Structure formats: structure tokens, C-alpha cells
Amino acid sequence: MKSNPLFGRLALGLYLLIFFGYLLGPLVVMSMTAFNSSGFPSVSPWACFTFEWFDVLFKDERILNSIKNSFMVGFGTVILSVAIGLAASLVLTQVWARFRSTYYTIIIAPILIPGVVLGISTLVFWDRVSRLLGPGTDAFLHNGLFLTILGQSTFIASYTMLVFVARLQRFDPGLTEAALDLGATHTQAFRKILLPFMRPAIASASVLAFLASFENYNTRPSPSAVTRP
Amino acid sequence: MKKPMIFSQFFRNNGAFLGSVMMFLVGFWIIVLILLPQLSMLDFSFRFNLPPAEMGGPKDVYTLHNYKYLIYGAEAREGTYNTVDLMVFMRTILAAIGVTIADLILCYPLAYYLGQSKNAGFVRLLVVLLIIPYWINEILRAFALRIIFGDAGIINEFMMWTHLTREPIDFIRANIALYAGLGYAYILLMLFPMYNVIESLDRNQIEAARDMGASWIRIHRRIVIPHAKPGISSGATMVFMLSAGALAAPQILGGPSSLWFTQLVYQWFNNSLNWQQGSAYAIVLLVTSIAIVLTFMRIFKVNMGDIGK
Numbered sequence: 001m002k003s004n005p006l007f008g009r010l011a012l013g014l015y016l017l018i019f020f021g022y023l024l025g026p027l028v029v030m031s032m033t034a035f036n037s038s039g040f041p042s043v044s045p046w047a048c049f050t051f052e053w054f055d056v057l058f059k060d061e062r063i064l065n066s067i068k069n070s071f072m073v074g075f076g077t078v079i080l081s082v083a084i085g086l087a088a089s090l091v092l093t094q095v096w097a098r099f100r101s102t103y104y105t106i107i108i109a110p111i112l113i114p115g116v117v118l119g120i121s122t123l124v125f126w127d128r129v130s131r132l133l134g135p136g137t138d139a140f141l142h143n144g145l146f147l148t149i150l151g152q153s154t155f156i157a158s159y160t161m162l163v164f165v166a167r168l169q170r171f172d173p174g175l176t177e178a179a180l181d182l183g184a185t186h187t188q189a190f191r192k193i194l195l196p197f198m199r200p201a202i203a204s205a206s207v208l209a210f211l212a213s214f215e216n217y218n219t220r221p222s223p224s225a226v227t228r229p
Numbered sequence: 230m231k232k233p234m235i236f237s238q239f240f241r242n243n244g245a246f247l248g249s250v251m252m253f254l255v256g257f258w259i260i261v262l263i264l265l266p267q268l269s270m271l272d273f274s275f276r277f278n279l280p281p282a283e284m285g286g287p288k289d290v291y292t293l294h295n296y297k298y299l300i301y302g303a304e305a306r307e308g309t310y311n312t313v314d315l316m317v318f319m320r321t322i323l324a325a326i327g328v329t330i331a332d333l334i335l336c337y338p339l340a341y342y343l344g345q346s347k348n349a350g351f352v353r354l355l356v357v358l359l360i361i362p363y364w365i366n367e368i369l370r371a372f373a374l375r376i377i378f379g380d381a382g383i384i385n386e387f388m389m390w391t392h393l394t395r396e397p398i399d400f401i402r403a404n405i406a407l408y409a410g411l412g413y414a415y416i417l418l419m420l421f422p423m424y425n426v427i428e429s430l431d432r433n434q435i436e437a438a439r440d441m442g443a444s445w446i447r448i449h450r451r452i453v454i455p456h457a458k459p460g461i462s463s464g465a466t467m468v469f470m471l472s473a474g475a476l477a478a479p480q481i482l483g484g485p486s487s488l489w490f491t492q493l494v495y496q497w498f499n500n501s502l503n504w505q506q507g508s509a510y511a512i513v514l515l516v517t518s519i520a521i522v523l524t525f526m527r528i529f530k531v532n533m534g535d536i537g538k
Contacts, residue, residue: 123498
């Protein structure tokens with residue numbers, strides 16, 4: 001590269017162009033089709049510029065309803081996975097050194113389990129739980145939203161855990177110890193010192209968790225399977 | 230904070246209340262959300278698909294039937310194999326490996342450039358550009374690729390306009406759209422771990438090697454790649470596992486005559502309502518992909534602890 005700077009620069013530019021074309025091209029196409037009046041989603045032939053499809057969107061009850069569901073699942077997942085991720089990362093900093101890598105392997109594993117498998121195993125397990133507990137619990141445990149929150153939190157908690165671990169590396173445990181020495185209870189020290197320090201990480205983990213949940217398609221115990229024979 | 234953790238010690242460090250809340254959350258996650266569902270799916274996969282009335286009855290025994298079905302098909306005769314499902318399985322695994330390698334080759338130069346470039350402002354701009362597509366839903370991205378690769382899609386229109394080809398090329402049937410879609414879906418999971426480790430590489434090492442006359446390839450082989458190994462392996466693991474387990478992209482972009490293995494799993498659950506069979510397929514997929522990842526990690530000598538860093 002050093003021997004021929006002009007050639008190197010050209011190659012680099014071309015490479016960047018291809019990479020970002022691959023990345024951004026589909027988006028541009030997608031947004032253009034939204035304004036094309038042709039009934040089949042396409043850019044060419046370009047029929048006519050229109051806002052018609054947005055009208056259709058806001059009049060569609062089913063889509064609006066599913067957006068509501070997505071938001072509910074999203075918020076549930078954020079709360080559950082942020083709480084679990086924070087607890088898991090705190091345990092990671094304190095866990096017995098010899099047990100550490102095993103523990104880490106277990107809590108990182110959900111990222112690597114295929115989403116479909118995760119959703120299905122959640123469904124199988126809770127179906128069994130509800131059969132054990134008797135028919136009264138069916139309505140709750142067979143609720144698709146509830147199971148989806150659990151299934152998604154399983155792996156999204158791993159993502160939030162990673163965010164917290166990164167932030168915790170810069171935390172000075174001396175601060176908590178000082179607070180404890182000065183007579184604060186553990187809960188006070190947690191609320192007044194650790195939590196404010198973790199606030200940026202909590203915010204970014206929440207956003208991450210919400211986005212991951214909102215756009216997830218693979219990990220959901222599907223409603224049609226929930227009404228089991 | 231590297232004290233040996235015994236439970237009493239843990240509670241003394243965190244207080245009784247916080248300690249129990251943390252223990253409860255982590256225990257709930259590991260046991261109820263991670264371990265028990267996988268175990269109950271494993272248990273399920275060894276059972277017959279019985280009507281509810283016969284569950285727990287004398288016919289409810291453990292069996293290898295569901296696994297035999299994947300290998301031999303409906304009639305467990307000698308010499309006949311369930312070629313359709315096995316082919317789908319092989320194709321899924323091989324294609325996932327291919328997608329991973331393609332993403333690796335595509336990302337390495339960019340990760341190196343972002344990690345070592347001195348132009349901080351430009352790097353920040355590129356990173357923002359990288360993230361924008363990921364604000365859009367996975368399914369919409371797949372549909373966008375379908376519009377591009379379709380019969381009357383942009384690529385075909387362009388190629389016919391420039392007279393490169395007279396007939397539209399069927400990218401969907403050839404699964405080119407599917408591979409492009411899978412690579413597209415998970416490319417950032419490859420890029421960012423690599424970018425993070427390459428960024429921490431001391432520039433002086435590269436310059437020292439260059440001063441001593443190392444060739445461009447040699448610098449990468451001896452310095453950059455060994456340093457980036459944890460990032461490469463964690464990126465490759467994530468891309469491989471996620472593309473082998475993808476469902477949305479194959480459903481939208483897959484050719485009409487070819488299936489992804491996850492679609493088979495899904496069909497057993499939703500169309501055939503044979504959960505036991507579906508569980509067996511899911512277990513086979515899970516175990517095989519983990520085995521492949523562990524084999525590669527053994528070959529390239531990386532630890533599980535490097536994943537996700």
C-alpha cells in the first residue's frame with residue numbers, strides 16, 4: 001500500500017463505496033417503494049409519487065394492534081432484561097475466580113442459541129408448567145405476550161449484561177466501601193453510588209433491549225402454536 | 230473484589246436484601262429461563278407424539294424415534310435415508326459457514342481501516358452510517374433485498390438495460406438473495422468485535438514491523454490477525470450461530486424449492502403440531518452448531534471467555 005499511495009487510496013475508496021452501497025442501498029430502495037403508487041412493492045416501473053400507503057397503514061386495525069403488542073412486549077422485556085443483566089454483571093465481578101469462566105459461558109450462551117430454538121423451548125417448558133399447575137393457570141401462562149417477554153428476555157439479558165460489564169470495569173469499588181464505612185446500608189450504597197454511576201449504561205442497555213425486542217421475529221412462541229391440541 | 234465467593238461472603242458483601250434480589254434474578258435467569266426450557270425440550274424430543282389422553286399412560290415411554298426419523302425417514306428401513314431433511318440440514322450448516330466466511334472477508338479490511346485510521350471525525354461518520362440500517366426491522370431489510378433481487382428488481386432491470394443479460398436472472402431461486410440477506414443481517418456483529426480489538430492494537434507495532442521490512446501480508450498475518458483473534462472468533466461465532474438459526478430471512482428470501490432447517494423445525498411445531506419431532510430437530514441443530522463452533526475454537530485456540538468482548 002505504501003509503495004503506491006494513489007492506487008491504495010483508490011482501492012480503499014472503491015471498497016468503502018461497495019461496502020456502504022451494500023449496507024445502505026436496500027434502505028434507499030425501501031423508502032422509495034413506500035412512495036410508489038404501484039400495488040406491488042417495487043421501484044421500477046415507477047408509477048406515481050404518493051402518500052396513499054401511509055393512509056392505508058393508519059387505517060389498518062391489525063397493524064395498529066400489533067404495534068401496540070410490540071410496545072408492550074418491548075417494555076416488559078426492557079424491565080426484565082435490564083434487571084437481570086445488572087444483577088448478572090454484579091455477580092460476575094464477585095464470583096469465585098475458578099467458577100468464573102463457567103458462569104460466563106452459561107450467561108453468554110443465550111446469545112448463541114438460535115432464536116427459534118429459544119422460543120420453542122420456552123413454549124415447551126411453560127406448557128409443561130401450566131399442565132403441572134392445573135387448568136386454572138392456562139389463561140396466564142398461555143398468553144403469547146407473557147411467553148414472548150420471557151423468551152426474548154432470556155437472550156436480551158445477555159446483551160444488557162455485556163453493556164453493564166463494560167461499564168463496571170471502570171467502577172471503583174472503593175467508593176461503595178467508603179460509603180459502607182461511613183454507615184450507609186448496602187441498599188443505600190447501591191442506590192446512591194452504584195446506580196448513579198451505572199445510569200448511562202442502564203439507559204443504553206434499555207434502548208438496546210427495546211430495539212432488540214421490537215425488531216425480533218425469530219424468538220417468539222408463536223400464537224398459533226400456543227393454542228395447542 | 231476478587232475474593233473467593235462463598236454464599237455467606239456474598240451476602241456480607243452485598244447486604245441481605247440486595248444479595249437475595251441479585252441471587253433471585255440470576256437464579257431465575259439461569260435456571261428458569263435458560264436451563265429448564267432446554268432440558269424440557271431435550272426430554273420432549275425423546276417422546277412419542279401422543280394424544281393428550283394417553284400422556285403419562287403406558288405408551289408414554291422414551292424413544293429414539295424422532296431422531297431416527299431425521300436420518301431414515303418415515304419407514305425405518307435399511308438403506309433408505311431421509312434425504313430431503315438431511316440435505317436441508319447440510320445445506321443450512323454449509324451455507325451458514327459460507328455466510329460467516331464472506332462476512333469475515335468483507336469486514337476485515339473495514340475493521341482494520343476504522344481501527345487504525347487517524348482521521349477520528351471520518352471514522353465517527355462511518356460508524357454512524359454503519360448503524361443506521363440497523364434501526365430498521367430485520368424483516369423490512371429482507372423485503373428490501375427482495376425488491377432489489379426480484380425478477381423486476383433493480384439489479385435485473387439494470388443488467389437488462391445495459392444488455393448484460395437478455396432474460397432476468399432468478400436470484401431468488403438460486404438463493405443468492407438469501408445468502409446476501411443473511412450476510413447483510415448480521416454483518417455488524419462481525420464488524421464491531423473486530424473493530425474493537427484492532428483499535429486496541431498499538432500502531433507502533435505495525436510501524437516497527439514495517440520499518441524492519443515486513444511485507445504487507447506478513448504484518449497482517451503475524452501482528453494484526455493474532456491480536457484480533459478474540460474479536461474475529463466472537464464475530465464469527467455470532468454470525469454463524471445466528472445465520473444457522475435464522476428464520477425471517479429464509480422465509481422471505483429463500484427460493485421456492487429450498488428450505489432452511491429452522492423452517493422445518495417451525496413446520497413441525499406449527500403445521501404438523503408434532504412438538505416432539507420439532508424438539509428433536511431443534512436439538513440436532515443446536516448440538517451441531519455448538520459442536521462446530523467449539524471445533525473451530527479448538528482449532529484456532531480461542532477461549533469461550535473471549536466471546537462478546
